[in-house]
Amino acid sequence: MxxxxxxxxxxxxxxxxxxxxxxxxxxxxxxxxxxxxxxxxxxxxxxxxxxxxxxxxxxxxxxxxxxxxxxxxxxxxxxxxxxxxxxxxxxxxxxxxxxxxxxxxxxxxxxxxxxxxxxxxxxxxxxxxxxxxxxxxxxGAPLVPAFHQAVFADSDTPRAIINIGGISNITHLSGTNVTGFDCGPGNLLLDAWCERHTGAPYDKDGAWAREGEVSNSLLDKLLSNDFLQLAPPKSTGRDLFNMAWLEHQISATAQAKDVQATLVEFAARCISDAITRHCADVREIYLCGGGTHNGLLVQRLTHHLPHISAASTEKLGIAPDWxxxxxxxxxxxxxxxxxxxxxxxxxxxxxxxxxxxxxxx
Incomplete structure (x- = not known):
């Protein structure tokens, strides 16, 4: 070597x-x-x-x-x-x-x-x-799509590589064409809300969120954020999506576990809505990043994309954490x-x- x-x-x-x-x-x-x-x-x-x-x-x-x-x-x-x-x-x-x-x-x-x-x-x-x-x-972001193209592209099948980190981002690989963009919060708000209310740094496998119920009114407010309506190219971070922003959306009577359940749904919708709007030809999605370990989040994401096959990047030869x-x-x-x-x-x-x-x- x-x-x-x-x-x-x-x-x-x-x-x-x-x-x-x-x-x-x-x-x-x-x-x-x-x-x-x-x-x-x-x-x-x-x-x-x-x-x-x-x-x-x-x-x-x-x-x-x-x-x-x-x-x-x-x-x-x-x-x-x-x-x-x-x-x-x-x-x-x-x-x-x-x-x-x-x-x-x-x-x-x-x-x-x-x-x-x-x-x-x-x-x-x-x-x-x-x-x-x-x-x-x-x-200046996302920067990883060039790498995704080099190692994950398939000339015959349009696919998306979805990194669910603090912020979620999508790389759309379609023939020789490559696009990519941040699509909204991934683990960022989920982890911060969980740590504040349970003391745990993250909600393992979405277990706490499973105890709650999605608030449709809160979900609608979260999904109305202007960034989510923008067309690519676009990128974001904690400058926009942070706890102060979240607190401004939540009613005083909201139950903490219901907020967590809603945040899981929000994270899944940020990805699935972006795929539907901007990557309509995609037939396969491959997940990487810490969010791949949140079973509830993955379940909700695949629920919203029922006609697209889903797997982790492990199937393509690279473990999702790395x-x-x-x-x-x-x-x-x-x-x-x-x-x-x-x-x-x-x-x-x-x-x-x-x-x-x-x-x-």
């Missing part, structure tokens, strides 16, 4: 649960996963990151200190990943932790200190993937090889661009 074909991918998403790390050998185009690791966020760093989503006094210094903390956690994940191997990867692809995403205003912010990460690991780091696309007039981290290993490879990795039809950018900034070890 040639170490020069090996890359590390690091992903810490909107769910704020921790860091996924993968070691991938790209000797062949689709890649081969050699090893995985996971480093959870401790409650203090998670709360700091949540706080930094909103403006407050001292946020500049706090964000820089948090970036240093994250770099050390990323290095811990890399060391854990490479322990016991004889591989020296060509580069690390590190997305960083998004705390602001406002492409309509021309900016996005992912906390990270890639220079420190390169110093701590002795490995070249590729980071800051979104800003080049935004500079070209794009949304798709995004592998994608950032692939994006780092594209950068190191000076190949474009955005899709203008997905992000709205003026054209193909080489993404990412390289921090040599």
């Amino acid at each position: 040639d170490s020069m074909s090996c890359y590390v991918g690091l992903m810490s998403g909107t769910s704020l649960d921790g860091i996924d790390a993968v070691l991938v050998d790209f000797e062949n185009a689709s890649g081969r996963t050699l090893k995985t690791a996971y480093v959870p966020y401790h409650p203090e760093i998670k709360q700091t990151l949540l706080d930094l989503h909103f403006s407050k006094a001292g946020e500049l210094e706090q964000s820089l200190l948090a970036a240093n903390q994250l770099a050390r956690l990323y290095a811990e994940a890399v060391n854990q990943l490479l322990d016991g191997t004889d591989v020296t990867p060509r580069a690390i692809g590190c997305h960083g932790q998004t705390i602001r995403h406002r492409p309509e205003l021309g900016y996005t912010l992912q906390l990270n200190n890639p220079a420190l990460l390169a110093e701590l690991t002795g490995i070249d780091v590729v980071a800051d993937f979104r800003n080049r696309d935004i500079a070209a007039g794009g949304q 798709v995004e981290a592998i994608a950032f290993a692939w994006l780092a490879k594209q950068t190191m090889e000076r190949r474009p990795s955005n899709i203008p039809e997905v992000t709205g950018a003026a054209g193909p661009r080489i993404l990412g900034a390289v921090y040599p070890a």
Whole structure:
């Protein structure tokens, strides 16, 4: 095995649960996963990151200190990943932790200190993937559709890859055409509401939501959000969908478990409505991300798309928990090889661009 074909991918998403790390050998185009690791966020760093989503006094210094903390956690994940191997990867692809995403205003912010990460690991780091696309007039997200096209496309069958993370996003693969977009909240509101009312970080398999009943009036209010009516390209995050927004929609008499049940239905409808409106030819859907473990959410999603076959990306050869981290290993490879990795039809950018900034070890 040639170490020069090996890359590390690091992903810490909107769910704020921790860091996924993968070691991938790209000797062949689709890649081969050699090893995985996971480093959870401790409650203090998670709360700091949540706080930094909103403006407050001292946020500049706090964000820089948090970036240093994250770099050390990323290095811990890399060391854990490479322990016991004889591989020296060509580069690390590190997305960083998004705390602001406002492409309509021309900016996005992912906390990270890639220079420190390169110093701590002795490995070249590729980071800051979104800003080049935004500079070209794009949304800077989603970035994974190019990877999905490379490894999941089928020329004969239109299909959609659905990542249910904190925010859900869809990649539509139809022949040689690729589109992709964020379609609304996935686990973000579900996890936050569950933690507030039960103390658990997430509702395992949707068990608590199953005890409640869907409120149609609340569901209608949630589904009326302007973002959901927009045509792609589009992207979103905690800047729009957050607990303050949710609380504004809920009546004072609402039962907590009914809200949870309604949020599951909302997450499923965000995806199914988007498939119906924007991906009408799709015959197969493949799910990845943490939401694949919520049985009730998957059940409701397939209920709304009865004529489309559904499976996890495991069926296509990649475990659903690791798709995004592998994608950032692939994006780092594209950068190191000076190949474009955005899709203008997905992000709205003026054209193909080489993404990412390289921090040599």
